[in-house]
Amino acid sequence: MDEASTTTEEPIEFADFNAKLLVLDVLCYDLDVIEPYDGDADDDEDAVADDEDVDGQDDRAREYYDDLDLLPSHLDLVTEVTVDTDLEILQDLHPGWDGSDDRYDPQNWDDLVDLPSLKVVYAAAPLPAHVSDALAAKGVEVRSA
Numbered sequence: 001m002d003e004a005s006t007t008t009e010e011p012i013e014f015a016d017f018n019a020k021l022l023v024l025d026v027l028c029y030d031l032d033v034i035e036p037y038d039g040d041a042d043d044d045e046d047a048v049a050d051d052e053d054v055d056g057q058d059d060r061a062r063e064y065y066d067d068l069d070l071l072p073s074h075l076d077l078v079t080e081v082t083v084d085t086d087l088e089i090l091q092d093l094h095p096g097w098d099g100s101d102d103r104y105d106p107q108n109w110d111d112l113v114d115l116p117s118l119k120v121v122y123a124a125a126p127l128p129a130h131v132s133d134a135l136a137a138k139g140v141e142v143r144s145a
Contacts, residue, residue: 011069016108023115024065025089026078033077034068037061037092055103061093072116079117084124113138 014020028036039058085099093104106112109131112121121127121135123144132142 009071009073011071012075012111014070014111016106016111017066018104019106019109019111020070021065021089021093021104022081022083022087022106022112023070023075023078024068025087026081027070027074029088030080031077033074036089037064039092039095055094056096057094058092065089065093075115076117078115080120080122081112081115081118082122082124083127084122086124109134113140 014023024034027034037058037060039061085097085104090097090099090104097104109128112118113131113134118135118138118140120141120143123142126132126144127135127142135142
């Protein structure tokens with residue numbers, strides 16, 4: 001068997017886009033493993049304005065992050081995750097969003113609970129009890145504000 005065939009990884013599908021964003025924040029901004037969305041790369045201000053939907057979300061940023069493939073080797077690198085409304089990736093996705101609603105809260109936490117190397121979750125607010133319990137059962141420390 002050649003080396004290429006033994007190192008091929010299949011992308012991991014996330015059940016919840018918001019959970020994927022939490023992982024991507026680590027990979028893009030903390031570990032610099034994946035290039036974050038660069039809204040400044042488009043010099044056409046009208047095109048950028050057209051990409052913001054009614055609620056102010058940047059549709060290009062959403063599409064960029066949605067289309068990114070996360071491989072098992074990426075997920076192995078994630079040892080800490082922060083659950084907060086002021087993450088850089090959320091500002092990419094929704095410039096100026098103040099975090100006053102729950103639009104970017106994960107609804108399905110399974111992908112985070114199943115991260116293979118996760119050791120610590122930093123949470124600005126208490127996590128749902130079933131999530132905290134599932135993380136604790138896997139030996140993951142949850143640090144809430």
